[in-house]
Amino acid sequence: MSAEIEDLLKRYQNYPNVSGIIILDPFAIPIKTTMEYTLTVHYAALISTLTYKAAKMITNLDASNELVTIRLRTKVHEVIVLPSENYIIIVVQNPGT
């Protein structure tokens, strides 16, 4: 389990422009983070709620469909959420224009 989390962290950290990575467990508790703690808790609470709502919405539209990823593009940065069975991975990146 811990080795798996380390592998995930290294994998996403190697991408350019990545400014923060948070890995949550299914109960929205941060397991690993590269960001500041208060900001991590803030992201964890808000993004996990949005992820659960999006997963429910996708199932509402089509019962055999499943949520794979969410991308939130904002003015400043981009938040990529990857929900999987055991973790929710949140990657914050600053894409170049």
Add this chain to the structure above:
Amino acid sequence: MSRSSRLSVTETQRKSTPVVKKAVIRSRSYDGDAFVNLFAHRGARDIMILDSHGVPLRSTCSQRRTFVFVSNLKPLLFMARNVVRDLDPSNDITFMRIRSNMGEIHMTLGTDFILIVVQKLRRLRSSSTS
């Protein structure tokens, strides 16, 4: 569905009356031929245009399907906007993309309108990092 039949379906759907009739004449038309044909050519299945409050104005699919999508996506859109504003009050969401097993939903939030494009995937990819 082949490409030509998809285009013909889009052609038929575009001629239907708008979902919400408004008395005010708009200076811009969002569902011109080039716009819809371009999206249809690139795999877009449905295109919906809402106003900034989430009322559907135009759509390339039926009213029932538009209603199903809007009733599901509208609370999600406003929740995402609140999430971004909560994290940083000076920030604002511009684009949202939800990818599922069978398709993608792209949502563009402008100041005047919200554009929703529902897109199908050509083939199922094993990697989910995109």
